[in-house]
Amino acid sequence: MKRLTNIMVLLLLCLPVLLQIGGCATPLFNTPTGEGIPLLSQDEILRPYAKLGKIQVTRESFGPDYSLTPDIKAWGFAAIRQEAEKLGADAVIYPEISGHTTTSGLFPSTEYRATGIAIKFR
Numbered sequence: 001m002k003r004l005t006n007i008m009v010l011l012l013l014c015l016p017v018l019l020q021i022g023g024c025a026t027p028l029f030n031t032p033t034g035e036g037i038p039l040l041s042q043d044e045i046l047r048p049y050a051k052l053g054k055i056q057v058t059r060e061s062f063g064p065d066y067s068l069t070p071d072i073k074a075w076g077f078a079a080i081r082q083e084a085e086k087l088g089a090d091a092v093i094y095p096e097i098s099g100h101t102t103t104s105g106l107f108p109s110t111e112y113r114a115t116g117i118a119i120k121f122r
Helices: 002-022 072-087
Strands: 049-062 091-104 107-121
Touching (some): 049 072, 072 091, 072 107
Antiparallel strands (some): 091 107
């Protein structure tokens, strides 16, 4: 009986480490790419517009990031579209997706950032 208790305690102590190794990030947004407001480059804008504000969304992943779904670009574009829609924007200009990985001991941590400028056409 004591051996069974020791095994259970060991499993409980290892559980947080196992979760970090396996990566437990979940998608924040499920908006499919290609839907929602357009993401435009500066030369695609043909009408005057007003800037509503800069949008920045971050996502942190612990453990290996190759198992994340949806892929990071799809997540980033969906995230900035969703935030721009909350502002009542007609489009987003200068969309950018970036990531930065740091390692603390044996466990990597990656922070992804999606940014853009929400605009409203006049």
